Amino acid sequence: MPRRKTPRERARSAEAKQELRDRILREATGLFVEVGYREFSMRRLAARIGYTAPTIYGYFRNKDELLFEVIALGYAQLQAYLQRGSGAGAARLAQLGAAYLDFAFEQPEMYKLIFMHRPHFLFDLDEARVAERSEGLQVVARTMASVPGWDALPEAERRRLAEIFWAQLHGLVSLALTVPILSEQWARENLRFLLEKLALTPGRG
Amino acid sequence: MPRRKTPRERARSAEAKQELRDRILREATGLFVEVGYREFSMRRLAARIGYTAPTIYGYFRNKDELLFEVIALGYAQLQAYLQRGSGAGAARLAQLGAAYLDFAFEQPEMYKLIFMHRPHFLFDLDEARVAERSEGLQVVARTMASVPGWDALPEAERRRLAEIFWAQLHGLVSLALTVPILSEQWARENLRFLLEKLALTPGRG
DNA sequence: GCTTTAACTTAACATGGTTAAATTATCTGC
DNA sequence: GCAGATAATTTAACCATGTTAAGTTAAAGC
Numbered sequence A, B: 001m002p003r004r005k006t007p008r009e010r011a012r013s014a015e016a017k018q019e020l021r022d023r024i025l026r027e028a029t030g031l032f033v034e035v036g037y038r039e040f041s042m043r044r045l046a047a048r049i050g051y052t053a054p055t056i057y058g059y060f061r062n063k064d065e066l067l068f069e070v071i072a073l074g075y076a077q078l079q080a081y082l083q084r085g086s087g088a089g090a091a092r093l094a095q096l097g098a099a100y101l102d103f104a105f106e107q108p109e110m111y112k113l114i115f116m117h118r119p120h121f122l123f124d125l126d127e128a129r130v131a132e133r134s135e136g137l138q139v140v141a142r143t144m145a146s147v148p149g150w151d152a153l154p155e156a157e158r159r160r161l162a163e164i165f166w167a168q169l170h171g172l173v174s175l176a177l178t179v180p181i182l183s184e185q186w187a188r189e190n191l192r193f194l195l196e197k198l199a200l201t202p203g204r205g
Numbered sequence C: 001g002c003t004t005t006a007a008c009t010t011a012a013c014a015t016g017g018t019t020a021a022a023t024t025a026t027c028t029g030c
Numbered sequence D: 001g002c003a004g005a006t007a008a009t010t011t012a013a014c015c016a017t018g019t020t021a022a023g024t025t026a027a028a029g030c
Helices: A015-039 A042-049 A063-083 A089-106 A108-117 A127-145 A155-178 A184-200 B015-039 B042-049 B063-083 B089-106 B108-117 B127-145 B155-178 B184-200
Strands: none
Touching: A015 A042, A015 A063, A015 A108, A063 A089, A063 A108, A089 A108, A089 A155, A089 A184, A108 A155, A108 B155, A127 A155, A155 A184, A155 B108, A155 B155, A155 B184, A184 B155, B015 B042, B015 B063, B015 B108, B063 B089, B063 B108, B089 B108, B089 B155, B089 B184, B108 B155, B127 B155, B155 B184
16 A cells, blocks of 8 residues: 655656666565565555555566666676686686675575576566667676686687686576585585685696 | 266276376476466366366366476486486586587477476475475486596595586576577577587596 | 265455546646 | 646556456266
8 A cells, every 4th residue: 555645756857767667676676685676566666655556667667677677777786796706717716606606695595586487477578678788698707718827828719718618607506506416615615615626727728 | 167077088087087187287288388477377278188187187186286396207218318328527517518408499398398397396295296306306406427537536526516417507597487588599609608618638647 | 876075166255456536636828 | 817738647447467256167976
């Protein structure tokens, strides 16, 4: 039962519209992160912000589009995590890995939304937007490709290594989040183990 | 509009009940693999087998339990893929990897159900069953741990390597299935690349 | 053949995404 | 300041979903 709003609270047009749109997005993110995919609903989101469900449709075409924008926020967050710290060589690699896991385990619902739920609704959206957002992922790959120590390798090979490392991280994370007997600790230990092995095999030449 | 069945077609009790249960499970698997998670529904499944939705509840407690059993079938399939062929050393590793990718890309919906959708409903089920089924995953890990060439390593370390390799495969597969700009080819090429690199670093000692 | 029981269906409830129609608030021109 | 136009929001409604309860029909037991 959303309470009735006074005139002052209402949108005063133009920039206020954008304001409400942003708020919906923020609250959607919050709700999603709190309750997860299954319990997230347009009606629940609406109730949370003091409106009714159809109002949201004045700001987002539908639920998928809304979650699509939430994903964009998620990318930004992930980016922020990855940019923390600035070592070099193997240390930087370990840092990136740890940061990736930090994000995944501190924001598990967001992580799942971005990398695991997505297939079930993203493919319905138009090509242009998909391409645009997928760039976010490319940035992640590029960040990893910039690891010092791999600079002797040709660009293509470096990129490939970055993608493989990314897939490795994602594999550890998503299995930890999916398979009941696995855990965050499992993922972290395995990452550490892997990095140690790699250190024994200097990646220089 | 399910057609009305003649007495002969109806369950004649006991083993016939099991028969119908199996049929529901088979058809559920078929439907799921065809239309994917989003379009799978109890009503649609029921229509497909010529019954109404509530009938299914006489054979499975609810949708989650039903999908849970579908997952069990999926594990069995994956196992079958992994047991194909029998090389040794690095060749066996490559074989396992290829087989894993074969399964994932030939049965993408099944793969997604097992390793990606699961978190959203599996955790509600009772502990005992979860543990029981998770063994399926352990079998996968064990299979990989049996790769010749790693036999010089202590058991714990071998197991860890197996898990890491599994995570790597899963990472490649699930990103390929999730991120629009990636593809099966991307996953296969990266796997090949990775295995070549590993070959340069004899895993013996 | 009549009664009990199992199998199945129809009806119904709650919840979900979404759209159309009605209502209320804001804005514009005077 | 106020009347008409427009925008924002709500109410009502549609259709699909998972699920349960109540009815109905078929099979089984005596």
